[in-house]
Amino acid sequence: MRRGRQLLYNTLLLTGAAMFMRAVAVSFQVYLAGVIGPAGIGLFQLIVSAQMLALTVAVSGIRFATTRLVSEELGLHRPGNVPRVMRRCIAHAVGFGTLAGAFLFFGAEWIGTAWIGDVRTVLSLRILSLSLPFVACTAAMNGYFVAVSRVIKSASVQVFEHLTRIVVVVTLLALYPPNGLEMACALVVIGGVTAEILSSLVLFGLYLHDKRRGRRERQRRDDVGIVPYEGQGLTRRLLGISMPLAASTYARSALNTLQHMLVPRGLRRSGADGDEALSSYGMVHGMALPITLFPSAMFYAAAELMIPELTAAQVAGNRERISYLVSKLLRISLYLSIGLAGLFLAFSSELGQVIYPGTPGVGPYIRILALLMPVMFLDAITDGMLKGLGQQVYSMGVNIADSLLSVALVWVLLPMFGVGGFIFMVYFTECFNFLLSLRRIAQMTTIRVAVSDLVKPVLSAAAATQLMPLLLRGIGLELTPSAGSLAAHFVLTGAVYVGLLFVLGCVTSQDLRWARRLVGAGASPGQLR
Numbered sequence: 036m037r038r039g040r041q042l043l044y045n046t047l048l049l050t051g052a053a054m055f056m057r058a059v060a061v062s063f064q065v066y067l068a069g070v071i072g073p074a075g076i077g078l079f080q081l082i083v084s085a086q087m088l089a090l091t092v093a094v095s096g097i098r099f100a101t102t103r104l105v106s107e108e109l110g111l112h113r114p115g116n117v118p119r120v121m122r123r124c125i126a127h128a129v130g131f132g133t134l135a136g137a138f139l140f141f142g143a144e145w146i147g148t149a150w151i152g153d154v155r156t157v158l159s160l161r162i163l164s165l166s167l168p169f170v171a172c173t174a175a176m177n178g179y180f181v182a183v184s185r186v187i188k189s190a191s192v193q194v195f196e197h198l199t200r201i202v203v204v205v206t207l208l209a210l211y212p213p214n215g216l217e218m219a220c221a222l223v224v225i226g227g228v229t230a231e232i233l234s235s236l237v238l239f240g241l242y243l244h245d246k247r248r249g250r251r252e253r254q255r256r257d258d259v260g261i262v263p264y265e266g267q268g269l270t271r272r273l274l275g276i277s278m279p280l281a282a283s284t285y286a287r288s289a290l291n292t293l294q295h296m297l298v299p300r301g302l303r304r305s306g307a308d309g310d311e312a313l314s315s316y317g318m319v320h321g322m323a324l325p326i327t328l329f330p331s332a333m334f335y336a337a338a339e340l341m342i343p344e345l346t347a348a349q350v351a352g353n354r355e356r357i358s359y360l361v362s363k364l365l366r367i368s369l370y371l372s373i374g375l376a377g378l379f380l381a382f383s384s385e386l387g388q389v390i391y392p393g394t395p396g397v398g399p400y401i402r403i404l405a406l407l408m409p410v411m412f413l414d415a416i417t418d419g420m421l422k423g424l425g426q427q428v429y430s431m432g433v434n435i436a437d438s439l440l441s442v443a444l445v446w447v448l449l450p451m452f453g454v455g456g457f458i459f460m461v462y463f464t465e466c467f468n469f470l471l472s473l474r475r476i477a478q479m480t481t482i483r484v485a486v487s488d489l490v491k492p493v494l495s496a497a498a499a500t501q502l503m504p505l506l507l508r509g510i511g512l513e514l515t516p517s518a519g520s521l522a523a524h525f526v527l528t529g530a531v532y533v534g535l536l537f538v539l540g541c542v543t544s545q546d547l548r549w550a551r552r553l554v555g556a557g558a559s560p561g562q563l564r
Contacts (some may be wrong), residue, residue, distance in 0.1 A: 046319070056197045061325055063201050065390055068322060071219045073394060078318030079220050080298070081151050082159045086139070088289055093135035093167040094174045097128050099342070099422055103130045103276050104137030104269075106343040109182065110350045110528030113319075117183075118246055122267055124175045129279065140164035143275035151296055155217035159224040166228040169235035178237045180245075182343050188241045196234035203229050211221070278490030279428045290438030294445050298457060301449025319454060322391060323400035327408055330375045334368060334412045338419025345423030361420055361476060362483040368416045369484070370492045370541055372409040378525055379494030383503070384514035388516035400458075407462055414469035417476055426434060429475055433484075437468040488541065503528040 068076055101124045109115045139146075140161050147157035173192075180189040204226030298320075299475035341364060348356040379386065380456030383405055387398025422431050441464050476482065502523060504514055514524055536542045 055305060056193060059197050061329055064325055071386045073220055073317040075216050076321040078216050080317060080321045082156050084161045085146055085151060087140040089167060091284040093132040093171040096277035097124055097133040097388045098174040098178040099272055099280055100277035101175045102182045102342050103346060105179055105182035109468060110347045120496030121179055124275055125172055128171035128175040129168055134166040158217060162221060162224045162228055166231040169232045173235045173238055176242045182196045192238045193235050196230045197385040199233055200226050200230035253386055282431060286435045290442050294441045298553050301445055304450040318396055319400050322397050323404055326386060326401055327379060327404040331412055332417055334415045338416050341419055342423040345420060349424055358481040360564045361480045364416060366484050366488055368413055369488055370536060371411040373492040373496050376408040377407050377500045378528060381500035382521060382524060385521045389518050389521050403458055407465055408447045410469050412463050417472040420476060421472060422480060426475060433468055433471045437464050440464050491539045493540050495532050498535060499528050499532040503531050
């Protein structure tokens with residue numbers, strides 16, 4: 036299979052798997068909200084925020100570093116060096132994962148009492164520490180499968196992990212009904228840790244099988260592809276990629292954790308009591324935000340799969356290819372994100388009622404956050420493209436500045452404006468991050484995106500979301516807060532939006548010919564123009 040067709044299939048596969056996992060995760064979140072309530076969701080979000088800091092130390096940029104190093108070796112026609120790269124990457128993952136696990140286990144009491152300010156989190160943090168070495172190794176192996184364009188293996192294991200987590204958690208909650216939020220969160224964490232360890236072991240077995248297959252293929256071709264170089268040089272390359280990313284994620288994760296710790300305190304300072312603050316935080320961050328971020332799975336999948344493509348073009352010095360890929364991906368992402376934002380904005384109330392029937396206050400927050408969806412999704416794309424072009428140091432600076440702003444705004448705004456201050460902080464920092472990333476992309480490439488590429492989809496989304504409900508109401512299909520009615524309005528309104536894009540020339544016959552060449556002819560990347 037040629038690389039162009041393989042890229043499309045891998046993008047569709049990873050997107051489908053990611054969307055499925057997001058759907059499962061949102062459904063699971065709804066289940067948890069019904070079992071432990073918004074206050075329990077808020078407490079669990081605080082535990083997850085503390086876990087993310089330790090997880091950042093465990094991973095330490097190894098996923099992207101693995102993808103970049105393996106892509107470089109394949110781009111330079113040195114496939115025989117890939118196992119050596121992987122040994123170094125897995126050793127890196129084990130070392131940092133063990134260090135992070137020890138930090139979280141022995142520091143759980145201090146983190147829970149002095150940092151989070153809730154002793155009920157200590158038990159869950161200690162349980163979480165057990166999975167960190169496995170999670171780090173999983174990140175390295177996922178990076179490998181992305182680089183070699185065999186994402187079906189990593190995607191399948193990710194689906195397995197999500198389903199295992201749900202089965203274990205539901206079983207534990209049924210067998211041992213929790214007495215209080217501390218035990219409820221601990222049972223949820225045990226399910227997650229079990230799933231992460233099992234999935235890491237399965238993925239490692241798939242990697243060993245893939246490595247043996249690659250060795251046999253090279254032997255049949257009598258092309259070992261090993262170019263000797265000193266191990267120190269490989270270590271330097273690995274650390275040169277992973278450490279800037281790690282430093283960025285260390286700082287950003289610490290600041291994000293601090294931000295999430297400050298949110299309930301800021302809400303309490305605005306006049307809310309303890310459980311009310313946790314409920315408000317859980318409603319916005321644990322319930323509404325996951326809904327608006329649900330479609331982001333396809334953007335993250337596309338961004339991750341573009342890293343090897345952009346790396347290969349950069350190694351080859353093909354600036355035209357880089358500009359083409361960047362422009363095409365930005366334009367498609369812009370059309371898609373605007374359409375999704377229009378749908379979520381128009382049907383936010385019904386989304387909240389269908390997904391969280393017991394919490395009527397979620398719908399307004401979905402409506403507010405829907406306007407930010409294009410910025411969030413395009414930020415995910417630009418961040419992935421910058422990494423593919425070796426700009427992880429620049430991304431590090433932008434992400435740290437973003438997190439510093441978040442903490443400052445939370446500290447200043449929440450006591451005065453409550454939840455409104457938190458939402459303003461999300462808007463401001465997302466726009467700040469995206470504009471700086473887009474500016475850097477524009478400096479490195481020639482972006483071929485016109486103003487009409489923004490105006491036309493906005494008009495199309497507005498027309499589709501206003502006209503389609505009226506037409507459906509006219510034939511007796513009234514919009515109601517039910518899953519069937521909402522799905523029908525989503526699909527039909529989305530179809531009208533896509534049709535308007537064709538009418539206005541956003542999607543052209545040239546784009547369709549490009550897609551046909553991609554799927555039918557299996558063209559190489561350089562031919563897809």
